[in-house]
Amino acid sequence: MAVYFDHRIDAPDSNGETTLITWHSAQPLLAVGSFNPASGGCVDIYLQQGERVELCHVERVCAPALLRWHPTKSVLAVGWETGETLLLTHPHGENTLLPNNTHTACITLLQWSCSGARLVTGDQAGVLVVWKLDARGRLNGTHIMKQTYNKPLTNCIFRPTPPTEDVAMLAKAAVSGDEDALDKFNWKKSGKRGGVWSPGSQEGLVIYISTSDGCVYSVDEHGRSVHLLTVEGRVQKLCYLERRAVLAVVTDSLLLSQFSLDPEGGAQELSKVKLSGRGGQSLDLVWTENRLLITASGDQTIRLWDLERDDNYVLSLDENLGFEKGELLNCVSFCAAKAVLAAGTSRGRVAMWQMVTLTNQKGDTKTHWRLQTPTELEGNITQLQWGSSLQLLAVCNSSTVLILSEHVMSSHYSQQGAAVQLSPTQLSLTCFTSNTHFTLRTDTHIRAVQVTKDTVTVWDGRCVTVYEKSGQSLRSIASFQCDSAALVVHEENIYTVEPNRVQVRTQQGTVKQLLVFTEAEGNPVMLSVCGSYLAVGTDTAHVRVFDLSRREAKPLCNAKNMAELIPDLGALKSVKCNAHGSQLSILVTQVNGRPAHRVYFYDVEMDTLSHFDFFTGRPLSGLSQSDDSHSAQHEEAELAGRYPFSQFWDESEPRLFVCETVLVNSEYHITNHSHATDKVGVSVVTFFMTQEYGLLLHDSQPRPAALQGLLALDTPYYYYTCKLLFRRGGVFLPHPGELDTSSLTPAAVPSSCHMVVRRALRDFVGLEECEKQTRDAMLNFSFYLTIGDMDEAFRAIKLIKSRGGETSRLSLGQRIISTDQ
Structure with a gap:
């Protein structure tokens, strides 16, 4: 279960009312524009917990009109109501003014090209200007193009260049000194993913702009402006659907029109439909990367239009989750990385819907939205926006701006x-x-306990x-x-991490021992304690175990590089050790970022690695412990097609291991791992792990639907969170x-x-209150029954002494009989 921590920005009272908020796409930098009638307007930059960057502050007598971050550099374009435009650089606060008198009316357009090599500015008087910037995000001379339309400009987007460039010819032109060709290579290198330039993903040099009277124009890199189309009403939003070469236009009266664009620059109307809902100034509208149009207009529903499937539907609030009757939805923002749609309400709540993809047996997919428990703030929420690589959510209400960060x-x-x-x-x-x-x-937000x-x-x-x-x-x-990136506690010692070492601290924080890792072994990022043993995992996929039972921690083995043993290993996801420190269980993610289907077991004493593959339902050897081939096939079928996402060793029994698994092709595909425990079809699978017999399946059962996730295994109980x-x-x-x-x-x-x-546990039903001797005997009975040694299983029964012992032995005998059958 995730919760959102809220951090109020550290804004001076003199700043007045917040009017603008915008996130940098990659860095945790929030730009906030505000206006105070007594002192004027200002723009500030804040960090992820609301800390104000003192040097990055600009003031003017007028209000800021628009804010836009450079897509990769920490450069903010600021447009003012007077037409003044400047570039503000974080963290030192340098600001560069665009040449005076370029714009003399309120700025209505600020748009960076995909890589930030171009900046488009436009104003209320209809003046459009295109600027060229260098690799550092600085102005490169004067503007390269200027057009006047004599109407207020409302929207601007860049169109990606069609994938028809000859790469070889472009390379030759770049080498010979062609600046435009050279720019295309440089722009790609400075993009979000870096890497080699490809013709289908380069910078677009065609711009679409719209005016307040409903006209849409295309402008090329040479400054040629061509009238494309006219719609009824003021253009509220433009979107270019690249796969279909279609331009979608939405007006303030919620008229949606789609136009096909031909290579010669013409436009032909494909469809026109009046969207339901209230338009006007209260309308908040966003496009998603998969071409969903989402609107909020101050009523009780969110409306969505799927332009690819020609489908539409609405989302509403649920009073059973804590929302109020009559609560209105004012604004929306969609986070593609988390697949989460957020909406701000009139009662100070943030509603979030998790985007869920349903896949049927034919491979057809359908999108569903699951409403989450609301985040309760205060006031009337008027704006919100996702941003940065940390997927932070900025929320603007009637009194302040808050930054929400997700925490499991x-x-x-x-x-x-x-x-x-x-x-x-x-x-x-x-x-x-x-x-x-x-x-x-x-008194503070809890990040670990x-x-x-x-x-x-x-x-x-x-x-x-x-x-x-x-x-x-x-x-x-x-x-x-x-x-510290991680923290665990054992008795009176606290274990924290810093680069290339684990710190052993007293309860007062004094470092009394350092557990050092070499540079090749990496930085410790995962710590886990079981019994008197500490398991450590590093950012270079090395693992190590320490014995904590003595005055000083003692290593049980040298650091082992799992990347040398596990194919396609991307990173360690979870590292746990058993109660004797003799076995390490490891979950990993693959190179492609997806969770692996296997749980790995590293034997510290034997220096060997084995695994269980939940995709096939078999251990490393491919053999089942059962002599019944039909039973073995049934067990494999029950476990197959899954992957593990959490794991635990028994608190005191070193042989017993449990993990939670979910179907790989589960109907709920949720990209964000913090929501993994919300998935359906979760199974809790328990194994015995020994050197002599390897990994033996003990039990598999579905996790109860009303339980959140497995917290621990401490015989005779599984412990779950609600x-x-x-x-x-x-x-x-x-x-x-x-x-x-x-x-x-x-x-x-x-x-x-x-x-x-x-x-x-299955074998302890009715024996939950037994003493340690009975519990150990019961575990031995379960183990020998699992490996098929009936003589040892009967001997274990004879050792059981508990209240109602005869009844216990009778129930165990019935268990053996049912197993034999």
Whole structure:
């Protein structure tokens, strides 16, 4: 489950009302324009947590009219109501004015070409100017083209050049000194992906512009302007559909027209349709990369038009998720990287829909949208925009601007204690040994949490705070500053990372030992503790295990490079060790960024690697532990076509391993891994892993639908977090059907619902309260039954001594009989 942390920008009160917001496409830089009638307008740049960049501040007596970031450089184009235009550079704040008197009316157009080699400016008087910039984003002389249309300019887009360029001829021209040819190569090199120039993806030198009277013109690199078409009303939006060579035009009265464009510069109308909804100034309209037109116009629905499939539909809010009756949707923004549509409401909420692709057996796809729990802010939300490579969301309401960053809810289980994040600053804590539950509220946003028998450690990304358990309350006993990519706790030691080393700290933050990695071994980025062992994974795909049982951490093995053993390895995704430190389990992503189908097991003592392939449903050897070929085929069919996305070793039993898997061809294809635990068709698969027998399938069962995800395996229970359905007062609450309050004291429950539930392992149903001797015997029984050693399984039964022992042995005998059958 993900939650969005909100950071209010650090804007001076004198700035007045915010009028403009825009993100840099790659860097976490937010430009904000504001206007105060008493002091004038200003533009500021803010960082991802709302920190204001002092040097990047410009003021004028008038209001800023438009803001546009260079696509790759940290250069901001600013247009003012007086026609003045300047380029503001982050972080030093240099600003370059475009030549005076170029524009004398309010700026209405600011548009960078795809690589930033050209900048188009236009104004209310109809003056259009094209500028050339160098590789650093600086003006290269005066403008290269100027046109006057005598009508206010409303829109501007660049058309990609058709893939008909002769690459060899272009290269020869570039070598001989042709600046335009050279520019095309340079522009591609400075683009988002870099790499080699290809003729189908180069800079477009044809510009389409529109005027307030509904006229659309094309302008080429030589300054020739040709009237293409005229529509009824003011043009609100232009979009070029490259695959079909179609220009789509939307007017402020919501008239959508599509025109085919021929090579000679003509346009022929293909269709014209009146879109439903309210147009005018309140209309907010966005195009997506897959050619969806999405609009919000201040009513209770979002409208979508699929131009490729000629389909349209609406999205609405759901009161069961925490929205209010009559809540209006004012503005929209779509994040292609996350496949998430965000909308701002009149009641201060941000609604988000996850874009989901459904695939049937014929391979046909259909798009669905799943409404998420709202993010509650305040005021009437008037603007929002996704941006930067971090996929941050800027939200403008009636009083301020907030930056939302996604954070997967933190959770942790250890030594019969569990912590689950309820809100950015609140944790739900459960102690199963004392049957108590309570909450912890912090002063900062929680980015990670670790629980031990006596402490709860919270990290906000910059500061670590340690709380000590005292009855039904917690008290802060230590706090220190720490910038680390990962953090884990074992007993009284805190483990953090910095380049090429793991730091072993006291609870007060003092570094008392360094676990050093060579430059080739890389920087530690993953830490995991099981029992008294620490597993470490690096950004160069090296893994290592340390023994923490002594005064100083001791390495059990040299760093092992998984890239040498795993084909097509892109990066490590998860590294865990068992309770004896003898086995490492590893999940990875492939070179193409997709999750691998396999879970890998590295035997620390034997220095060997094995795996289980969930795509085929077989281990490395391809053999099943079952002697029944029909049963083996059935088990393989149940496991096949899946991939693992989370993994855990038993807290104390070194042989027992569990992972969650999901169908590769599940009907829910969600690109963002933070939503992985929301997927349907999740199976929880448990294995025994030993040196002698290898990997043995023990059990496979579907995860209950109302549960969010697996938190831990601690025999005799699986521990799950509850699925969060809605939130009240800024705090998420669990699915009402999963509130397991039977084992908790009544006095401990009312503060808030606990978020962790237990489900017994298959062989422990009815034996949940057994003592350690019985539990160990039961595990041995399960293991020997799995490998088919019935004599040892019967011997394990004889060792079981518990309350109602005869009943327990009888149930085990029935289990053996059912297995034999």
